[in-house]
Amino acid sequence: MGVNSRPADGGRRRYDSPLRDQRARQTRQAIVAAATRLFVLHGYAATSHADIAAEAGVARPTVFAAFGSKAALLREVVDQALAGDDDPVPVADRPWFRPVREGRTPRAVLNAYAEVCRLIGGRAAEVFEVARRAADEGAEMAELWETMQRNRRTGATMVIDLISALGAGPHDLDRRRAVDLVWVYNDPSHYRSLVGACGWSEQEYTLWIADQMAHGLGLGES
Structure with missing residues (x-):
């Protein structure tokens, strides 16, 4: 050639x-x-x-x-523990979050969200504890921890907005207080304490989270 x-x-x-x-x-x-x-x-x-x-x-x-940096690596560890993999898909767009968005009653939304809390708790409770303790190691770690708290609050806000869109908002609570309550219960530390330390079954934990959110929001079994 x-x-x-x-x-x-x-x-x-x-x-x-x-x-x-x-x-x-x-x-x-x-x-x-x-x-x-x-x-x-x-x-x-x-x-x-x-x-x-x-x-x-x-x-x-x-x-x-x-x-x-090691800080960037911990950030990735946290992200993957929350999502379950390294795909760049937001938690709210994951298939396992879909039942929350598709709930047709307030209790259905809360039951589905309690299941999300169980799923994330099982994957991320120990990693959350690592990040919480690391927050004392410097500004970058403190900011990571604060970001994690803000993201939990974003999830809680989404739940309250979904319930409100059904025309059945929380009774006797303003929106911010309702978000506060869900934010408290979506903390993976509850999973770490009740399932990890106290030996609760995952089913018991999930039912408890759903019941506590419903009770706090003044919502019944509907």
């Missing part, structure tokens, strides 16, 4: 890119899983990049390359 048949990129083939992306994602997930285990076991402050790298089976620079 008289011409060089090698690709212009020097031999690299584009079909290798998805494989590299997959491997990079697998490496990131291994690091997140390792960091989650160590943060929960030893705490944020006592866990180093080197510890995480060893637990994940990667080189220490790989952890830096994937996430940079």
Whole structure:
């Protein structure tokens, strides 16, 4: 032919890119899983990049390359514990949150939201405790904790707005006070205390959360 048949990129083939992306994602997930285990076991402050790298089976620079600071890694650990994976889909758009939006009575909304609290509690209660304790480690960690509290309040606000849209708003409570009440009960620390420490079943926990929210909001069994 008289011409060089090698690709212009020097031999690299584009079909290798998805494989590299997959491997990079697998490496990131291994690091997140390792960091989650160590943060929960030893705490944020006592866990180093080197510890995480060893637990994940990667080189220490790989952890830096994937996430940079340890604070950024904890932020990712929190996000994935809440969502259940690393897909960039908001919690409110997840299939397991859909029953909350589709509830046709106030109690149906609260029952579905109690199930969401159970699901998130099971995945994230220990990670929330890590973040709470890490908030004393500096401004960046304190801001992460505050963001987590604001996000919980956003979820509580959504629930109250859904109930109000059904024409059955909380009795004898203004909107802000109603949001306050749901915000208190959607805290994963309740799961950690009742299921983790006291040995409640997940069903008992879910029913309790739903009942407490309904009672506090002055809503019956409708």
